[in-house]
Amino acid sequence: MNVAPSAEVPGSASIAKPSPSDSVLIAEDDPIFRRVLRGCLQKWNYKVVALENGLDAWTALQQENVPQMAILDWMMPGLDGVELCRRIRSQAPGPYKYVLLLTAKGGKEDIVAGLDAGADDYLTKPFDLNELRARVRSGKRILELQAALVKAHADLQFEAAHDHLTGVWNRGAITDLLQREILRSVRSGEPVGVIMADLDHFKRINDSYGHPVGDAVLREVAQRLLGSVRNYDYVGRYGGEEFLIVLTACAPSSLSMTAERMRIHVCEKPVDTAAGAISVTISIGSAAQRAGNPDQRGGDGLVRAADSALYAAKAKGRNRAECAPEDMAASPAHAAVAP
Amino acid sequence: MKPLRFDAAANQPPFGSGAESASAPISSGTNLWGKAEALRRLGGDEDLLRELCRIFLEESPKLQAKLREAIAHADPQAVMRAAHSLKGELGYLGADGPLQAARELEDMGHGNDLSRAQETFTFLEKELAGLHLVMQDFAGERA
Numbered sequence: 001m002n003v004a005p006s007a008e009v010p011g012s013a014s015i016a017k018p019s020p021s022d023s024v025l026i027a028e029d030d031p032i033f034r035r036v037l038r039g040c041l042q043k044w045n046y047k048v049v050a051l052e053n054g055l056d057a058w059t060a061l062q063q064e065n066v067p068q069m070a071i072l073d074w075m076m077p078g079l080d081g082v083e084l085c086r087r088i089r090s091q092a093p094g095p096y097k098y099v100l101l102l103t104a105k106g107g108k109e110d111i112v113a114g115l116d117a118g119a120d121d122y123l124t125k126p127f128d129l130n131e132l133r134a135r136v137r138s139g140k141r142i143l144e145l146q147a148a149l150v151k152a153h154a155d156l157q158f159e160a161a162h163d164h165l166t167g168v169w170n171r172g173a174i175t176d177l178l179q180r181e182i183l184r185s186v187r188s189g190e191p192v193g194v195i196m197a198d199l200d201h202f203k204r205i206n207d208s209y210g211h212p213v214g215d216a217v218l219r220e221v222a223q224r225l226l227g228s229v230r231n232y233d234y235v236g237r238y239g240g241e242e243f244l245i246v247l248t249a250c251a252p253s254s255l256s257m258t259a260e261r262m263r264i265h266v267c268e269k270p271v272d273t274a275a276g277a278i279s280v281t282i283s284i285g286s287a288a289q290r291a292g293n294p295d296q297r298g299g300d301g302l303v304r305a306a307d308s309a310l311y312a313a314k315a316k317g318r319n320r321a322e323c324a325p326e327d328m329a330a331s332p333a334h335a336a337v338a339p
Numbered sequence: 340m341k342p343l344r345f346d347a348a349a350n351q352p353p354f355g356s357g358a359e360s361a362s363a364p365i366s367s368g369t370n371l372w373g374k375a376e377a378l379r380r381l382g383g384d385e386d387l388l389r390e391l392c393r394i395f396l397e398e399s400p401k402l403q404a405k406l407r408e409a410i411a412h413a414d415p416q417a418v419m420r421a422a423h424s425l426k427g428e429l430g431y432l433g434a435d436g437p438l439q440a441a442r443e444l445e446d447m448g449h450g451n452d453l454s455r456a457q458e459t460f461t462f463l464e465k466e467l468a469g470l471h472l473v474m475q476d477f478a479g480e481r482a
Contacts (some may be wrong), residue, residue, distance in 0.1 A: 029424075030424055030427060030428060031394050031398050032391050032394050032395060032398070032428050032431060033427070033428075033431065035390065035391060035394055036381070036387070036391065036431075039387060039390075075420075075423060077420075104423065104426070104427050104430075125427055125431060126380060126427075126430045126431040127380075128379070128380040128381075128382075129380065129382045130382070
């Protein structure tokens with residue numbers, strides 16, 4: 001399973017929003033049946049899109065947020081219900097469509113043909129309303145189950161890519177995102193910036209106030225980091241008290257400005273915890289990958305460069321931001337290791 | 340399980356079974372419209388039935404015209420399609436008399452044999468005329 005996170009607001013759940021399972025698309029050329037279906041379904045609190053033929057229905061089904069349940073008449077001019085059903089099933093995967101085929105035919109072969117074409121259920125005309133209601137309800141039940149599965153899957157994907165404590169990307173995900181952004185920057189020509197931020201003296205906080213307070217500090221710092229970047233940048237927890245931030249389309253000059261903004265945003269007011277207000281600071285190392293540079297460093301090189309700059313910031317007294325020199329770009333190994 | 344019915348529509352084949360009546364009704368009168376059956380199907384909603392009747396009164400002449408034209412052009416496919424639509428509506432509204440004729444016309448179209456189509460269509464038109472009158476009364480559309 002590919003759990004590479006999609007571009008989104010950092011820290012937010014990547015849950016695909018399914019179209020509501022309580023809306024129904026009707027394709028029925030007969031005005032009487034269309035009226036009965038539309039009227040009754042509306043009375044039962046379904047949202048209804050009623051169309052007169054299969055081609056219109058097919059066009060409607062290509063749009064976003066289309067109803068997930070379709071009631072299709074078997075016999076329609078242009079595109080009949082069975083063919084429409086086949087097309088729906090051969091479509092690229094998306095939210096599951098529940099198809100109820102409406103037929104005047106009652107023969108077993110016809111029913112089998114309809115189900116073979118991908119229909120989930122069928123209803124024989126003239127249907128009575130209780131039967132219609134029950135069949136639509138059972139379709140809705142399937143769609144709700146499907147929605148729950150999709151949500152569970154999205155939740156799992158979210159969990160697999162996010163740090164449980166802070167809610168930001170976890171190490172694996174932020175590393176993947178960095179690689180992806182570097183590849184993208186080669187094509188787009190826009191530089192990528194990397195910031196490594198480390199809480200100063202975090203061990204002291206844990207030792208003095210206990211781990212729950214340390215956790216609260218980490219959570220708050222993660223939020224402050226998120227608040228210092230743009231919606232399309234990425235914040236991830238790289239290690240214990242270390243965060244990796246990937247800045248897309250970020251010129252080297254704005255990289256150091258962002259780093260400084262982050263530093264100030266974290267230390268400007270103390271963190272409120274159960275043990276009272278605690279002042280925290282971070283040290284920052286940053287590195288830029290210049291776009292269009294044939295000797296570009298890859299993700300590892302960038303992280304190493306930012307890490308070295310971080311060591312330099314620590315060595316120079318902490319609560320400061322240092323930027324890796326650009327010539328470190330060409331050096332694959334540790335070009336500058338701080339004491 | 341289908342509930343027992345004691346109304347005029349009781350002679351109708353059980354819906355959904357695909358069963359056919361043994362023979363075509365030769366005119367009907369009392370059997371023209373099983374309104375009670377239609378109402379039952381609609382959960383007793385008279386207003387909805389009235390509206391459906393109005394739609395039918397507006398739509399069925401168009402289907403009749405299509406049928407007439409298809410028979411005149413000896414086009415079995417078109418006969419089958421128009422008769423099929425009409426059959427569906429008549430069946431839903433519980434109009435047994437014309438239903439059987441529409442069903443026969445559909446079969447004729449399906450079987451590519453329109454030799455008796457004109458005769459059946461004439462009968463259908465007569466039945467429909469009667470049905471229209473009864474429905475106009477019910478739907479409050481009679482002048």
